[in-house]
Amino acid sequence: MAAVPPGSETGAATLLAGEARATRARLIPPILLGLGIAACGVAQAFLIARLLAMLLGHGAAGWPDLAAAAVLALLMAALGIAQERTQQAAGEEAKARLRDRLFARLLAAGPADERAVGEKSALVVERVEAMEGYFARWIPAAMLAVLAPLLVAGVAAAADPLSGLILLGAGLLVPIAQAVSGIGAGLASRRQFAALQRLSGRFLDRMRGLPILVLHNQQDAEAGRLGAAAEELRARTMRVLRLAFVATGAMELIVGIALASLAYRHGHLVSGTHPAPVEALFCLLLVPVFFVPLRAFAGAYHEQLAARGAAADLAPLLAAPEPEGLLLEEVPPKVTVTFHEVRLTYDASRPPALDGLSFRVLPGETLLLTGPSGSGKTSVLRLLMGFRRPDGGRIAINGHDVTLLRPAELRRLSSYVGQRAHIFRATIRENIRFARPDADDAAVEAAARAAQVSDFAADLPQGLDTLVGDGGFGLSGGQAQRVAVARAFLRDSPLVLLDEPTSHLDPGTEAAVLDALRRLCVGRTAIVATHARAARGYFGRTLDLGAMGASADRMAGN
Numbered sequence: 350m351a352a353v354p355p356g357s358e359t360g361a362a363t364l365l366a367g368e369a370r371a372t373r374a375r376l377i378p379p380i381l382l383g384l385g386i387a388a389c390g391v392a393q394a395f396l397i398a399r400l401l402a403m404l405l406g407h408g409a410a411g412w413p414d415l416a417a418a419a420v421l422a423l424l425m426a427a428l429g430i431a432q433e434r435t436q437q438a439a440g441e442e443a444k445a446r447l448r449d450r451l452f453a454r455l456l457a458a459g460p461a462d463e464r465a466v467g468e469k470s471a472l473v474v475e476r477v478e479a480m481e482g483y484f485a486r487w488i489p490a491a492m493l494a495v496l497a498p499l500l501v502a503g504v505a506a507a508a509d510p511l512s513g514l515i516l517l518g519a520g521l522l523v524p525i526a527q528a529v530s531g532i533g534a535g536l537a538s539r540r541q542f543a544a545l546q547r548l549s550g551r552f553l554d555r556m557r558g559l560p561i562l563v564l565h566n567q568q569d570a571e572a573g574r575l576g577a578a579a580e581e582l583r584a585r586t587m588r589v590l591r592l593a594f595v596a597t598g599a600m601e602l603i604v605g606i607a608l609a610s611l612a613y614r615h616g617h618l619v620s621g622t623h624p625a626p627v628e629a630l631f632c633l634l635l636v637p638v639f640f641v642p643l644r645a646f647a648g649a650y651h652e653q654l655a656a657r658g659a660a661a662d663l664a665p666l667l668a669a670p671e672p673e674g675l676l677l678e679e680v681p682p683k684v685t686v687t688f689h690e691v692r693l694t695y696d697a698s699r700p701p702a703l704d705g706l707s708f709r710v711l712p713g714e715t716l717l718l719t720g721p722s723g724s725g726k727t728s729v730l731r732l733l734m735g736f737r738r739p740d741g742g743r744i745a746i747n748g749h750d751v752t753l754l755r756p757a758e759l760r761r762l763s764s765y766v767g768q769r770a771h772i773f774r775a776t777i778r779e780n781i782r783f784a785r786p787d788a789d790d791a792a793v794e795a796a797a798r799a800a801q802v803s804d805f806a807a808d809l810p811q812g813l814d815t816l817v818g819d820g821g822f823g824l825s826g827g828q829a830q831r832v833a834v835a836r837a838f839l840r841d842s843p844l845v846l847l848d849e850p851t852s853h854l855d856p857g858t859e860a861a862v863l864d865a866l867r868r869l870c871v872g873r874t875a876i877v878a879t880h881a882r883a884a885r886g887y888f889g890r891t892l893d894l895g896a897m898g899a900s901a902d903r904m905a906g907n
């Protein structure tokens with residue numbers, strides 16, 4: 350599938366059409382129920398016309414007509430509730446499907462997707478929410494806005510052809526008025542969302558760095574900047590609302606015109622000289638029935654514009670090509686990693702992060718990648734985790750080119766410990782089991798012992814079952830790193846990738862974590878990105894990426 354540029358109208362249309370097809374079965378019931386409501390409305394209008402005519406001294410309607418009109422009112426209410434439920438079900442199904450797809454894409458991309466966290470959450474939460482109206486209201490309303498008014502105008506025409514024509518003419522004005530008032534509304538709702546996205550992205554970012562803001566006494570200045578972003582959002586929301594009010598006003602004007610035209614046509618009712626009073630009253634009473642689906646159409650029109658804006662933002666992410674590649678038959682017990690003249694460029698306007706890097710690491714060996722900040726240590730690990738593809742050269746595992754593998758398959762080969770472990774809000778046991786959800790308690794406990802998690806867990810209120818993470822029992826940096834090492838032990842993968850795992854630890858804690866890491870690396874292929882001081886803690890061959898810049902001999906340890 351071709352890549353879709355952000356904000357693309359075609360991408361949005363393709364996404365909406367595809368989702369509408371997938372939701373089709375759920376959309377038929379609300380449309381049929383809407384037609385049922387219109388038919389009941391017509392029958393009820395006829396009965397009320399007979400009753401009113403009787404009050405004016407024409408015809409012989411009676412209690413049965415009144416009772417039937419009341420039953421129809423109840424039936425319409427019941428159909429309306431059923432319609433609302435089926436519409437909501439269609440909307441919820443579409444949203445759930447979209448969220449699943451988005452989550453899958455974002456999780457598969459991992460750190461390769463460089464959007465801010467706030468932006469990603471706005472996409473998955475607000476943007477998907479904005480799509481609901483398209484399926485729950487717009488599609489049924491658009492279908493019913495054609496079918497139901499045709500039915501009502503047809504019945505009116507049977508009673509009085511000119512009245513049918515008046516209704517039809519008024520009905521045709523509705524989409525025109527919506528299209529005119531909708532000019533700019535799509536753009537306005539897209540701008541509103543961009544402002545919302547900026548605000549939520551900034552808010553999340555600043556909340557994470559709140560201690561730093563307070564430390565530098567920047568909280569007031571930042572509150573002012575957040576206030577400005579919130580004010581921008583308010584202004585843009587007001588513009589969207591103004592445009593919606595204009596559309597509602599246009600709709601009421603059309604209803605007024607239709608009613609006035611029919612009143613003029615049937616003016617003889619007032620003088621009591623109308624030749625067909627029941628038919629005339631019937632036509633007048635059909636006006637609200639005629640406009641019910643058109644009002645729903647007008648109401649959903651702006652939801653449809655908002656959904657198109659949302660779809661334009663979601664389409665590039667969803668239309669990004671599926672990661673392709675071979676699947677591993679099984680995880681090999683030993684791996685040899687070979688880099689040959691590997692080149693990696695993040696940004697074409699800047700020098701490559703890696704330029705002709707070559708090395709080989711054998712099973713049981715540890716390679717220490719050292720070098721100054723920015724020399725490309727983390728980039729090597731990213732390539733091995735499949736978050737980036739090299740622009741040149743070859744990376745092989747056991748002689749097989751890794752670019753032939755699906756990126757997620759590559760990750761099955763390795764365990765990773767980074768600079769700061771992320772601890773989820775869960776028990777320590779669950780945090781460790783995260784690395785291998787099918788692991789039994791014995792395996793989790795063995796990993797906890799190997800990584801010396803058990804040592805500090807023993808002092809906690811519920812041991813390994815203590816709740817930790819955001820809002821839970823706090824873990825120190827060193828304890829969190831040991832949980833990460835326990836995850837790596839539990840994963841038991843042949844390749845171990847470590848990215849400065851002790852850089853934030855004090856010497857005492859560093860020694861404990863290093864001890865666990867050294868045991869983790871035994872018998873596996875290990876690549877450790879580290880600074881020179883910490884490198885002394887490992888036994889392995891060192892490859893200094895900083896010193897390699899202009900060197901002709903880029904092979905290390907071959």
Ligand SMILES: Nc1ncnc2c1ncn2[C@@H]1O[C@H](COP(=O)(O)OP(=O)(O)OP(=O)(O)O)[C@@H](O)[C@H]1O
Nearest residue numbers: 463695696702720721722723724725726727728729
């Ligand atoms: N996502 C990215 N987009 C653009 N450039 C990037 C990106 N990630 C890294 N770089 C650049 O690539 C180069 C290598 O970065 P990398 O993170 O691999 O270095 P490092 O040696 O691990 O640094 P550190 O020791 O500071 O972690 C740097 O110049 C960096 O600015």
